[in-house]
Amino acid sequence: MVDATGPGGTPLDRHEEENATVVRRLVECINARDVSVMDELFHDDAVMDWPQSGEKVVGAENRRGVYGAFPQLPTISPWRVLVSGDLAVLMARLDYDGPVFETVFVFELRDGRIAHETAQWAEPFEPQPWRSEWVTVG
Numbered sequence: 001m002v003d004a005t006g007p008g009g010t011p012l013d014r015h016e017e018e019n020a021t022v023v024r025r026l027v028e029c030i031n032a033r034d035v036s037v038m039d040e041l042f043h044d045d046a047v048m049d050w051p052q053s054g055e056k057v058v059g060a061e062n063r064r065g066v067y068g069a070f071p072q073l074p075t076i077s078p079w080r081v082l083v084s085g086d087l088a089v090l091m092a093r094l095d096y097d098g099p100v101f102e103t104v105f106v107f108e109l110r111d112g113r114i115a116h117e118t119a120q121w122a123e124p125f126e127p128q129p130w131r132s133e134w135v136t137v138g
Contacts, residue, residue, distance in 0.1 A: 004081035016083040035067040
């Protein structure tokens with residue numbers, strides 16, 4: 001797991017580091033295929049928003065139902081974690097043993113647990129040649 005930082009690479013205070021640990025544990029439990037740990041990480045009334053599909057998962061029972069029926073959990077490879085107070089952002093590659101998505105998760109934490117998650121997924125695409133003079137790749 002990559003180190004978490006604050007905006008602009010600033011070091012985290014103790015509270016922010018605790019919130020970063022929640023995000024790290026979430027990645028670890030999904031990669032270990034042990035979603036039961038999510039009960040420790042999310043509030044019972046937590047909301048998970050998936051704007052691309054318009055879906056919203058509200059509450060622990062619904063979260064357990066979704067993750068219990070998940071056809072294929074991804075392997076999550078984080079490449080950046082930013083934390084500021086009770087807001088954490090995880091940027092990661094999700095590999096579903098075939099389809100791969102670049103993903104951004106925004107976590108709103110309350111009392112050391114996730115109260116709200118918003119996730120956006122995008123499929124990778126090739127760099128466009130017309131931009132090559134102004135961008136770096138890799």
